[in-house]
Amino acid sequence: MxxxxxxxxxxxxxxxxxxxxxxxxxxxxxxxxxxxxxxxxxxxxxxxxxxxxxxxxxxxxxxxxxxxxxxxxxxxxxxxxxxxxxxxxxxxxxxxxxxxxxxxxxxxxxxxxxxxxxxxxxxxxxxxxxxxxxxxxxxxxxxxxxxxxxxxxxxxxxxxxxxxxxxxxxxxxxxxxxxxxxxxxxxxxxxxxxxxxxxxxxxxxxxxxxxxxxxxxxxxxxxxxxxxxxxxxxxxxxxxxxxxxxxxxxxxxxxxxxxxxxxxxxxxxxxxxxxxxxxxxxxxxxxxDFYRLFGPGHPAEGSAPLTRQTLKSAFELPWNARLSADTRHRLTGRSWSGEATVARVDVSTDGGTTWHRARLHDVPRRGSWVRWSTPWRPRTPGPATLLARATDATGRTQPPTTAHNTQGYLFDAVVRHPVTVV
The missing domain is CATH 3.90.420.10 (Oxidoreductase, molybdopterin-binding domain)
Incomplete structure (x- = not known):
């Protein structure tokens, strides 16, 4: 049995x-x-x-x-x-x-x-x-x-x-x-x-x-x-x-x-x-010993061994990419969660001052990422910061920062992606 x-x-x-x-x-x-x-x-x-x-x-x-x-x-x-x-x-x-x-x-x-x-x-x-x-x-x-x-x-x-x-x-x-x-x-x-x-x-x-x-x-x-x-x-x-x-x-x-x-x-x-x-x-x-969380905010003996992955988003762009001003760009990326399906993705092109919802290109499924896109026409040359923030079906949203741990596991904060408008 x-x-x-x-x-x-x-x-x-x-x-x-x-x-x-x-x-x-x-x-x-x-x-x-x-x-x-x-x-x-x-x-x-x-x-x-x-x-x-x-x-x-x-x-x-x-x-x-x-x-x-x-x-x-x-x-x-x-x-x-x-x-x-x-x-x-x-x-x-x-x-x-x-x-x-x-x-x-x-x-x-x-x-x-x-x-x-x-x-x-x-x-x-x-x-x-x-x-x-x-x-x-x-x-x-x-x-x-x-x-x-x-x-x-x-x-x-x-x-x-x-x-x-x-x-x-x-x-x-x-x-x-x-x-x-x-x-x-x-x-x-x-x-x-x-x-x-x-x-x-x-x-x-x-x-x-x-x-x-x-x-x-x-x-x-x-x-x-x-x-x-x-x-x-x-x-x-x-x-x-x-x-x-x-x-x-x-x-x-x-x-x-x-x-x-x-x-x-x-x-x-x-x-x-x-x-x-x-x-x-x-x-x-x-x-x-490996794959647990240590440091401030965690138990002295460390957290429970890590199991599920966390929530993340990434742009399909090189770091410090150069993008033309007064040109319509299609920004693309992917978001994923180990806990639940990705329900929505919001994107900011002004360093987090304003946000708008990205278009999802895959049916969200547990254990899989979703691809997304959003249009952007930058007007002013110079440095800019792009952000993508996912929310999963549990209601969890990527935070602005990740609680520190000494081994650097499970980073889930909204990533500040630098680009240069030329």
Whole structure:
């Protein structure tokens, strides 16, 4: 008998993760691959609380380790990562071509053979022993196709410094650490049930097949892995093997990746090789030390691990674009929310003094962005500031500023986009 999946709910998710954190601090959860003494040692060396010690993952100084070409007109290379320039999306439609999709790597892209790849499902949350699935096994299961964005939790991180005057460490993303694709794959729920999911299971933890991540001081944290509550795993999570109608490219998880719609990108583990199913809460650096909020206004031990993405808008224009005066321009952009559909977008062309509603070009759908446009005929040469402000179906509107956090996650403030009228 396997548990039924309730609909995802942010309050339930946050409560679950706070409970898991309390259980770890009380010694009731299991730290997979990282001894508690190592976490404490890192904390002592840095003069931080244990949870904050692993906060910023430094980018490798070497080359990016990315397989696909990274032309300058489409990408900004940031350490092991590649950020999409938002203006490169202007002619792409609602789906981001794989060639222009941002890349977030902790190490480098592995080259895996789909013919020999297997997915191992194991752990004390199963009835019976471990099970293995090949790609052919997954393809024989009922397939699901879902259009969804994937976005790094640190998207917009550089704006904490450039717009709010409080720089934070980590990859200095602007707004291009996001892409949207049509994903096809097997439901994780179907795979777990076939593997013998037990009623007492509480967590599932996918793990990637990329290289182990080693911190700046030489601590090996192992391969990227992050637990999901069973309820979420049984809800809308996919084991995706296609992207925009083609097999996954190497940089985006070939041959199979996890897709967790609307959640921070780290949950959508690429190159998945095994999934542990556990009867006790699981800990990894990627759900307790990374990807939580620290700093003023947050608990001393940090917030609950991040789950859903936040609300954002971006213009499909270069930063400091030059636009002709007394010419009618069509300003375009995109808005998205991890919590609900985007209901409206308002645009200001005078630095926020006045606002008018933009025209939406997509039917708003949960987990997807909407494209929008508005006309503008600037009259006076000189600098100008464009702003776009989204409101989602919950009634939430982008704020003028984002509450600070020391790792620079979930920037959701209205972005001040500079242009020059000539």
């Amino acid at each position: 396997t548990p039924e999946a309730p609909r995802g709910d942010i309050r339930t998710e946050a409560a679950y993760d706070r409970r898991r954190l309390r259980q770890w601090l009380a010694g009731e959860a299991r730290a997979d691959g990282v001894a508690r003494r190592d976490v404490l040692r890192l904390a002592a060396a840095a003069g931080l609380t244990p949870a904050a010690a692993l906060g910023a993952s430094p980018a490798a100084a070497a080359g990016p380790g990315i397989v696909k070409p990274l032309p300058d007109e489409w990408f900004t290379v940031r350490g092991t990562n590649a950020e999409t320039k938002f203006e490169a999306l202007a002619d792409t439609g609602p789906l981001t071509p794989a060639a222009r999709f941002f890349v977030r790597n902790h190490t480098s892209t592995p080259r895996l053979d789909a013919r020999s790849w297997t997915l191992r499902i194991w752990g004390d949350g199963l009835e019976g022993g471990p099970r293995e699935f090949t790609l052919a096994d997954l393809e024989r299961l009922p397939s699901v196709t879902r259009t969804a964005f994937v976005e790094c939790a640190g998207n917009g991180r550089s704006l904490f410094g450039s717009q709010q005057g409080r720089p934070v460490p980590g990859t200095a993303w602007t707004l291009g650490a996001i892409g949207q694709a049509r994903w096809r794959g097997a439901r994780l729920a179907d795979v777990l049930r076939r593997a013998g999911l037990a009623r007492h299971a509480v967590d599932v933890m996918p793990r990637g097949l990329d290289d182990s991540y080693v911190t700046a001081d030489g601590t090996d944290l192992g391969r990227v892995r992050r637990p999901l509550p069973v309820a979420k795993a049984l809800d809308d999570v996919l084991l995706a093997y296609e992207m925009n109608g083609e097999p996954l490219p190497p940089d985006h998880g070939h041959p199979v990746r996890v897709l967790v719609p609307s959640w921070v990108g780290i949950a959508s583990v690429k190159w998945v090789g095994d999934i542990e199913v556990s009867a006790t809460p699981l800990y990894s650096p990627w759900n307790t």
